[in-house]
Structure formats: structure tokens, C-alpha cells
Amino acid sequence: MKADGGKQRDDFVYSVVKFLTQQAKPTRILQCLEILLSSSVMPREYQFHFELRHLVYFREVARHLHFRRAAEGLSVAQPALSRQIAQLESALGTPLFTRSQRRVELTPAGEVLLQRIEPLLRTLARIPGELHALAGGETGHVRISFTGLAMATVLPGILREFHRRFPGIRLELNESPTAVQLNALQADELACGFFHPDAATPGLATRLLLREKNGVLLPADHPLASRPALQLRELAATPFVLFPRSHNPGFYDRILAAFASVHITPRIAEEVWPRANAVGLVRAGLGATFMCPSEARELPPEVAFRPLKGSAPESRLVVGWREAEPLAPALAAFLSVATRAAAKQAG
Numbered sequence: 275m276k277a278d279g280g281k282q283r284d285d286f287v288y289s290v291v292k293f294l295t296q297q298a299k300p301t302r303i304l305q306c307l308e309i310l311l312s313s314s315v316m317p318r319e320y321q322f323h324f325e326l327r328h329l330v331y332f333r334e335v336a337r338h339l340h341f342r343r344a345a346e347g348l349s350v351a352q353p354a355l356s357r358q359i360a361q362l363e364s365a366l367g368t369p370l371f372t373r374s375q376r377r378v379e380l381t382p383a384g385e386v387l388l389q390r391i392e393p394l395l396r397t398l399a400r401i402p403g404e405l406h407a408l409a410g411g412e413t414g415h416v417r418i419s420f421t422g423l424a425m426a427t428v429l430p431g432i433l434r435e436f437h438r439r440f441p442g443i444r445l446e447l448n449e450s451p452t453a454v455q456l457n458a459l460q461a462d463e464l465a466c467g468f469f470h471p472d473a474a475t476p477g478l479a480t481r482l483l484l485r486e487k488n489g490v491l492l493p494a495d496h497p498l499a500s501r502p503a504l505q506l507r508e509l510a511a512t513p514f515v516l517f518p519r520s521h522n523p524g525f526y527d528r529i530l531a532a533f534a535s536v537h538i539t540p541r542i543a544e545e546v547w548p549r550a551n552a553v554g555l556v557r558a559g560l561g562a563t564f565m566c567p568s569e570a571r572e573l574p575p576e577v578a579f580r581p582l583k584g585s586a587p588e589s590r591l592v593v594g595w596r597e598a599e600p601l602a603p604a605l606a607a608f609l610s611v612a613t614r615a616a617a618k619q620a621g
Contacts, residue, residue: 336380418446494575
């Protein structure tokens with residue numbers, strides 16, 4: 275059952291069509307039907323009594339302030355151009371030009387219209403090129419999360435190369451623990467992440483970027499800091515600064531397993547996140563923490579990195595993304611750079 279407004283509109287359209295079939299020429303009937311049908315389905319806020327071409331013609335006349343030169347620039351006949359301008363003025367209900375035999379000038383209304391449509395037409399002119407660049411992976415936006423290990427090792431080089439090759443793509447970067455990244459990837463809230471996997475995650479593709487045995491980061495004045503290398507059992511009396519297990523259960527359990535393999539129970543002084551906080555607590559002398567050799571290349575003087583011989587937890591860093599075909603062009607561009615880094619690591 276149609277609403278009263280819809281029934282009244284249909285009755286009106288029927289009446290107009292009946293009148294036109296009796297009075298008007300066939301071509302005129304088609305034109306009027308097109309207008310009636312389009313206005314009957316178009317939401318009211320998008321119903322205009324002029325078209326884009328009217329604005330283009332108006333701008334050209336406003337630029338030249340001369341109808342003949344504007345018509346030549348548009349490759350249309352001058353009478354046709356004059357009719358289009360008259361239609362626009364009628365639709366807007368106000369003159370846009372004052373005309374005399376010697377000159378054409380914009381009215382105040384014409385000045386305002388020109389100011390309004392210039393940015394609009396420039397924006398419309400840019401759309402094809404912007405969409406082409408987006409489809410080609412030259413522009414776009416990629417949301418990326420990373421862990422402290424990624425930023426301390428492989429990620430800066432990936433970002434540098436990516437911005438060199440794809441300067442038009444904006445990256446939104448956010449540090450997040452592994453568990454948060456996995457949830458965000460599965461919820462499609464994240465394009466890709468740099469994290470430490472426990473095992474394969476259904477629906478996600480990954481590439482290995484880094485795989486290293488951890489060493490230990492000590493306060494520089496720790497009694498064992500003078501040794502070139504250490505064994506984990508020598509650190510039985512040393513408190514450790516770790517991270518909440520919920521952030522990365524797999525790595526946390528590998529740490530406990532490494533301690534268990536040498537028959538000691540770790541002394542866990544603090545569990546903090548992000549990674550920089552653990553390093554800060556080691557600098558403050560509150561304990562030791564685990565660190566990859568690649569992560570330990572530039573350290574403050576208050577700490578000392580020492581490799582571990584024998585049992586030690588292993589860190590694995592991957593770049594991961596949702597398995598989808600096809601990938602968004604901007605994401606595909608970023609992954610092309612990141613996976614190239616993975617290939618170099620494998621080589």
C-alpha cells in the first residue's frame with residue numbers, strides 16, 4: 275500500500291503524461307518523461323534544476339566575459355551557449371551576467387556562484403586521476419601495528435624504502451602487542467601487523483622477518499656484566515623484567531621453558547609494556563630483560579647486552595595480514611616492500 279504522498283505523485287505524473295500525449299511532440303514527451311521519472315525517484319535534497327554542464331559553461335563565460343570566446347573554448351555554438359546560461363539563470367532565479375553590446379559583466383550573484391563552483395569543479399576534475407592512482411597503488415591509506423622488536427630492527431628500513439617508492443600512500447602506525455594485533459586483524463580493523471606468532475592463525479598470511487635467540491640485557495654495573503657471554507643458570511639470583519603474558523603467551527611460555535630447562539625458577543620483578551619501559555627499568559637497575567642481538571645494536575650506557583650460551587628463548591617476528599583476494603592496492607604496495615625485506619632475511 276503506497277503512502278498518500280506517493281499516490282498523489284503518481285497521479286500527478288499520470289495526468290502530465292496524458293496531457294503531453296495529447297498536446298506535445300514525441301521528442302518533447304520523451305524529454306519531459308525523463309525529467310518526471312528522475313525527479314520522482316531522486317531524493318529531494320539532490321534534485322536540482324540544472325546540470326553540471328551548465329556550471330561548466332557558466333565558468334567559461336565568467337572567465338572570458340565574452341560569449342563568443344567562451345563558445346570557441348567550449349567548442350559549442352554561441353546561441354547554444356547563450357541558451358544554457360539562460361537556463362541556469364532561470365533555474366537559480368537570478369541574473370548571473372549583465373550584458374550590453376560592448377561588454378559582459380558578472381552580477382553580484384554571478385560573483386558568488388563563481389567563487390562557489392571553482393573549488394567544486396577543480397575537485398571533480400581531480401577525481402579520475404586520484405582514483406587511477408588509488409587503483410594503481412600510488413595513493414591510499416594503510417593501518418599498521420608493530421611491536422617494539424619490529425621498530426628496533428626491521429621496520430625502520432621497510433618504512434624508509436616504502437616512503438621512497440610510494441610517497442603518496444599514508445601509513446597510520448600504532449604500537450600494539452601481538453595479541454591485540456591478532457584480534458584487530460581478524461576483526462578487519464588493521465591492514466597488517468608486525469608481531470610474534472605462537473602458531474599459524476586461520477585467515478592470516480605471514481612472512482618471517484626475524485628469528486633470533488635472545489641474549490640478556492643487564493644494568494651496566496651488574497656483577498656479571500663484565501663477562502663476554504653468560505648462561506641462563508648463572509642468572510638465577512637476578513630479577514627479570516618481563517611483559518604481561520596475555521600480550522604474547524607463546525614467547526612468555528618459551529621464556530619459562532628456557533628457565534625450566536636449566537632447573538631454575540625465574541625471579542620476575544616487574545611485568546611492563548611497551549618494550550621501552552622494560553629497557554628503562556633495566557637502566558634503573560631494577561632487573562634484567564631478554565633482548566635479541568639485532569635489537570641491541572644501539573644501547574644507552576647504563577645497560578650492557580650479553581649473549582646467552584645454551585638454553586635461551588627464541589624470538590620470531592613476522593609481518594601478517596588477512597588473506598583476501600584481491601588485496602587493497604595500497605596494502606599490496608606496502609607488502610611488496612615488507613616481503614622483499616623477508617626475502618633478504620631468508621637469503
